[in-house]
Amino acid sequence: MTWNGRGRVKVETDWAEFLSRHDMTWSVRPLSWNEGAFIGNGLLGAMVYGEEHRSKRNVLRFVLGRTDVTVQRADGGGFPPRVPIGELDLELEGMIYQPADIRLDLWNAELRAHLPTTKGEVRLRAFIHSEEEEDILLIELHTSSGERNARFQWYAYPDVDPVLKNADGINFNQYLPKTDVQLGEREGVQWGKQTYPSGEGCLTAWKEKRPASDHRVLYLTVAGGAGESDIQQAVGSIQSASNRSVEAYAVTHRSWWHHYYPLSFVSIPDTRLEGFYWIQMYKLASATRAHRLIIDNQGPWLTTTPWPGVWFNMNVQMSYSPVYTSNRLDIGQSLLNALDRSREQLIRNVPEPYRYDSAGLGRSCSYDLASNVEDEVGNLTWLLHSVWRHYRATMDDEMLRTLLYPLLRRSVNYYLHILEEGEDGHCHMPPTISPEYGSFKRLTVRNCHYDLALLRWGCTTLLAICDRLSIEDELSDRWEEVLDRLAPYPYDEQQGFLIGQNTPMEFGHRHFSHLLAAFPLHLIGETEEDKDKIRRTLRHWIGREGDLRGFSFTGAASVAAILGSGSEALRYLHTLMHLIKPNTMYREAGPVIESPLAGAEAIHDLLLQSWGGVIRVFPAVPDEWDAAVFHHLRAEGAFLVSAERRGSRTQWVRVESLAGEPCRIRTDWPVDGIAVDSDRPLVIKPCGDGIIELDLRKGEEAVLYPKGEAADFTVRPVAAEPGLCQYFGGYKPWRLYGLPLQE
Template sequence: MKKKSVKQSDFLKNYLQQHDMVYELMPTEWLSGIPMANGEIGIMLWGENNRIHLTLDKNDVWEIREIIPDYSEFNYQNLKNLLLNKEFGKAKQIFESKVAQRNNKKVHPTRLPLPRVEIEFPSNIKEFDSRLDLFSAICNGRIKLKNFQIPLHFRCYVHSQTNLVIFRFNIRHCEGIDTEKISNLIQNIKLSTSIEHLKAKGNALHPNQLSAYKTLKSWGYKDPVSYKDAWNEIDFHWQEIPEYGGYLIGRKMIADHSAESHSIIILISLEGGTDETYKDKIVDLKTFWEEKIVNQLKCEDTSQLVKEHKEFWNDYWSKSFVSIPDSKLENLFYLELYKLGSSSRKGKLPCSLQGLWTKDGTMPPWSGDYHLDMNIQETYWPTYPTNHLDVAEPLNRFLLGNKKRFEENCQNFFGFKGVHSGCAIGRNGERVFGYYTAEYWPGNIVWAVHNLWLYWRFTWDKRFLKRRLLPYLEDCFSTYSHLLEEDENGYLCLPISYSPEYYENQPKSWGKNATGEIGLIRFLIHALKEAYAILQIDNDREEYFEKLLYELDYPADLSGFQIYEGEQLNFSHRHFSHLMPIHPLGLVTRDGDRDDQYLIESSLKKIREMGTGNWTGWSWPWMSLIASRAGNGEMAWKMLQDYFCFITPNSFHINGDPRKFGLSHFTYNPMTLEAGFCSIAAVSEMLIQSWNGIIRIFPTIPEFWKDAYFQSLRTERAFLIDALLLNRKILFVKIKSLAGNECIIENSFGFKTKLFDQKFSEMKTFKQTEMLKFNTVKGETYFIARSLMSLQDSKHLKDKVHIEKLDSKSNWFGKKRFPSF
C-alpha cells in the first residue's frame, strides 16, 4: 500500500475531526446506530437498558433460489401483443403476478437479516457517549452503569482487512474503588448471539407481514445451531441456508488485567455466504469457515490489529480532499465517503441497497438487492470524481461477471442476441421480480453499463475499453436495435417503451419512444463511435448510426422533455429518467445550441411547477446534479439542503419524510444508501465538471461561497486537479496528467493566465477569454496561474486549506441531546 507523508496524514486526521460522528446519548434504535464495516462484514452498534447490540451483516449472505418464468408465455412477443391490444390485466397477470414475490410468500433472492451479538451488563447503562473517528474508522466511547461509579471506556471497530470485529472495554483503577468490585463486574458481563429480534413482525414497507424468523422457516430454513470449540474458548453460531451455503459466527471474550486497569477484549468473526458453487459442499465449507474463524480469533495483540486496520483508512483518505464553506454539507460529504469506503471494497461484492447494514430484525426492504434503474448508478457516481476507483471495482466486476447470465436472459425473453438484466437482481444476477414495467425495461443494464463508460472516461484505460467495455456496448446496442420498428411514417421507433416508475405498473406507464430510452440509444451510438475511433476499429455502421440519430429524436414540446411521445410530465414524479439526456448522459448540455438550452431550462421550469410532493429522498441529490449540469449553482445547493430532511441523525437516507417537513407526501422510513452517496457526487459536480472532455473549475458553486479548495479530484480523460478559490477568484489550478491526453479547461479565471510546467517554467500565456488548451505528458504536472509570483503565493496559501466556514458548528451527525437539523 502506498505510504503518504506523516505531515499529510496528520493534517487529514486533524481536519476530519470536525466531521466525526459524535454521540451524546446512546442510540436506542438500530436506525440511529453507529455504522462500521470493511466491505464484506458490517455491524451497527446501538443499545438499550443494560445491553449493547451489535447487529451483524455480511454482504454475500443471500437467499439465491429464484423463480424461473415459463418462457413459452413469458416472452417479449407475447408482452408486446398484449400491450398493443390493451390487454393490460392479462399482461400484468403473466409478467408480474405469476413471478413477483408479495410479502415474502414466495422464496426469492434477497439479502438475509443476521443475528445480533449482545453485550449484557449487570445493571442499566445510565450514561453513554462516543465518537466515531472517520479518519481511523474506530469508535471510542464511554459507558457509565447504574450503581457503578467508574466509567467503562471502550473502543470498537471492524478490521479493515480481515473479517473481525474488535470491541475492547477498559476500566481504569481509581483510588477508593475496590478492585474486587471491578472483578465482579467483569465476571458478570455476558456475551451472547441472539436471533430473538428476528421474531418480530413486519418491516418499514410492510409492517404486518410475517416475522423474518417465520418467513425463513416457511422457506425451509432450520433453526441455527450453537456450540463451542474443542478448547471451550470460542462460541459458534451456525445457520445453514438451504441448498447453497450458510454463515458461521465465532466469538470469544478475553480478560486482560494490568496494574493500571482491567480490560475485556471481545473478538467476533463472521464467515460463510451463499453461492451456486457451494451446492453439495456445505459440510466441507462449514469446516473450512470454522478453521478460518479459529485462526482469526487467535490474534489477541490488539495493538497490531489497530495498526493493520489504520493502513487501509490512511490510504483511503489520501485519495482526494475537499474544503468548502458549508460545514454541514462538508460533514455530510465526508461521512458519506466513510460509508462508501466501508461498503465497497476491491475484490468484494458491490454495495447493495442497504450495503452492510441490512435492517435489524426484519426481512430487508426491497429484498436489499441490486436495483439497476437508479440505485446502483447513484451509489457509484461519486467514485469517479473523488478518485476512489478501487471502490468502483466491485461494480465493474459484478456487471462483467454476470454478462453471460444477462445474455441468456435476453435470448430467453426477447429471442435474439443482446443483454437483458431486469431491474432487481441478486448477488449472481438472479431475478427478483417486481413491477412488470420495471422488470421489462431494457434500459436497466444499459444504464448500469453507462457507469462502466464513466470508469473508462475517468481512467482512459484503453485495455479496459477494448476487452471489457466495447463488447458490452455492442451487446447493449444489439438489444435496442432489435427492438426498433418502423412507425406509420417510416421512422424507426420503440413501439412499447417505459420511463422508470412513471405510473408505477399501471397501463399509462407504457408509451412510445420514452425519452430516457431514446437517450440511452443515442448514448450507445456516441459511445461506440468514440470507441471505434480511439481503438482504430473500422465502423461499418456509420450510416446506420446517423440514420438513428436523425430519426430517434427526443420527445419534447414547449414544456421541455416529455416522458414519452405525447406525454408531458403531468404531476410531481420522483424519477427523472426523462432528464437523463442532461444527467447522467450529458447529451444535451448548456454548451449546446439554443434548442438544447431551451430544453434544459423549460424542463427544469416544469419540474418546479410540478413540485416535490411525490419525490423521495434520493430525488434531491440527483436533481442537484441535474441543476449543476444546467449551470444553476443555487438550485444545486438548495437541493442538497432539502435532502437533510430525509436523513437520520447518523446520516442514513430513509426515502420518506417521517418528520413531515412538507417536502414529500411519503412519510415512511426504509433505509437505502444510494442517495447519500449521490450527495457526494453532487458536491463534486459543484466543484468540478468534465463532461464532453472540457474541465470546468468551480462551475456551479452558489454565489455566497466566496472560498473553496480541493485536491486530486479526477476528471474525464484522466486528470487529477487541485484548485483554490479565494474571494470568488481562482488563484491557481494544478493538473496532473495520468494518460497524456490533451487538457482543455474552460477559462473562468477572469484575467490573463500563464501555464507552467512542474519545474515552474513558463510554457504558454492565455488570453482572458481564451479556452485553456494544451498538450500533456503522462505523469507530468502543470500549473495555471496569473503569474509565477501569484503561483508561488498560491502555493503558500494552499497549505492553509481549511476554508473558513459560514457556520462554525462541527460534528453535525450522531445522536445529540438536541437535534442538529
C-alpha cells in the same frame, strides 16, 4: 500530520485533525438503525445502537450483516434475497445512562464509547478490520467494578428478543426463511450455525479473551456458508486474530484507511455539508471494496426492508457516482468485476431469440445479476455508463476493449431489435417504462426519454470506442443511421422534456429519468438553448412536488450544477439534509443507500465537472461560498485536478495528466489573463467560450493562476463553523439555529 502533494502544490492537511471535525458523535446512545453507528469492511458490517424499552435499556446491540448471505426462497418466487443474520449484544448490569460519550472516529474507522450505567461504567472500542482477508469484528471492553459481570451474548436471528427484532419496524414484504440454529465450540472458539431449508446458511464464530478482570477483548467473524469447511475456516480466522495484540491488530487496520482518505481532498465553507461528504467517503469504503460484491440497496447494514437486493433503474448507478471524481477507483472495481463475472447471465436476461447478439438487465435481482428484461429496457446501458465513467477516469484501453465494448455492443443491440420504423422517417422506441413514473400502473410510454437518451448515448459511445481502438465494426453504419434518424426527445414549451411521446408529467415524479439526456449522460447542455430546456424541465419537475424523495434532490442539484446555478443546487442539497437520517443513512420503506452517496457526487458537481471533453473548474460554486478547495479530484481523460477558491475568486488550478489525453479547461478567468507554471514552456491555446487547451504530456503537470498575482499553491482546509462540527450521529438540529451552546 502533513501530507505533501507532488510538484508545485503543497498539501498541508493534518488528516486526523481535519476528519475529527466530522466524526459522528452521540451524547445519548443511538436508539435505532436510523441513528446507529456503522462500521464495515466492504463485506462484513455492524450497526451499533440500543433500545429504549425498559427491559432492554442495559443493551448495546451490534446488529451484524454480511452482504453475501442470501437464500433461495422456499416458494420459488423472486430472486434470492439477503436475510438478517443476528446480532452480538453487550448486556450490562445497569441501564445505560447519560450523558454518554460515543464517537465514530473516521480517520481510524473505529467506534469508541464511554457508557455510564446505573451500576458503573464501561469503555469500549470496536472496529471491523479493513483488510479483505481479515473479516473480523474486534470489540475491546474496560469495565468498572459495578459492571464486571457485563457480558457479550450472540443471538441467531430467530433467537433475537422480539422487542429488539421489531424495534425498526416490520415489513411484511420481507422474506424471512425458517432457520435451524446449532451452537458449538471448537478449539476454544464458540460458533453458531444458521441453516435454511435450501441448505444455504451462515456461521458466526467468536472468542473472548480476558487480559484482566476489568478488561476483555472479543473477536467475531461471519462466514457466508454453513458447512464443515466454513466452521474450520472461521475458527482458524478467530484463532489467528486473537493471537495478535490488540494494538498490533489495530495498526494494520488503520493503515488501510490512512492510505484511502488522502486519495483526494475536499473542503468547503458549509461545515455540515463538508462533514456529510466525508462520511460518504467513509461509507463507500465500508460498503464495498475492489474484490467485494456490488453495492446493493443497503450495504452490509441490513435491516427491515422490502428491498433486500440490488436495483438497477437508478440505485447502483447513483451509489457508484461519487467514486470517479473522488479518485477512489478501487471502490468502482467491484462494479466492473460484477459485470465481468456475469456476462453469460446478462445474455440470458434477454428473450431467447436475441441472445445471439444481445444482453440486458431487469430492475432488481441478487448478486448474480439474474433479472429478465421486460418493459424497463435501459438499465444495463445506464449501468455501462458508470463503466464508461471508470474508463474515462483511467483511459484504460484494455478494460475498454475486453469489458465495456462487448457489453455495450450487446446492450445496444437489444435496443436495435425493438426499434420501430415510423412513417415520418424516424426510428421510434416502442412503449417502455420510464423508471419510477407510474410504477404502480405499470405505465409504458412510446418514445420514452429514458430509452431514447440511453440508446443515443450507447450508439455515440460505441462509435467513439471503435475510433479509439481502430475497430471496424460491421454495425457502425447502423449506429450512425440510428443517430441520424432516432426520434427527438419529446418536449413541451411549458413543461420541458416529457416522460415520453404524448406523456407530460401529470403527477409527482421522484426520478430524473426524463432528464437523463442532461444528467448524467451529458448529451445536451452545451448551448443556451439546451440550458433553457433543461431549466424549464427542472423547475416543472421539482415544482410538482408530489412524490419527491431524497434522490430527487441529489439529481436536481446535479442538474442545477450543469446550468451553473450553484445557489439553487445548494438549496436542493440542504433539502436533502432534512431527508437523510441522523447518521447520514437514508430510508423510505427500507434502506436505500444511493441517495446520500449521490449527494456526495452533487457536491463534486459544484466544484469540478468534466464532460464533453472539457474540465470545468468551480463551475457552480454557490454565491454563499466565498472559499473552497480540492486536491486530486479526477477528471475525464485521466487528469488529477486541484484548485483553490478564496474571496469568491479562483486562486489557482493544478492539473496533472496521467494518460496524455487532450487537456481542455474552463475557469472563471479571462483567457488572456492566465499564467502557467510548468516544467517546460506550455502554450495556452484559446478554444472559445472561455476554454483553453494545454499541451500536457503523460506524467506532466501545470499550475494555472492569474497573471500578475502572487499565488500560494498550498492546500489547506477551509475554516470550519465550530457549531456545526460533528453534526451527524446523534440528532443535533438545534446547532443550525445558533442556540447558545457551550463550546
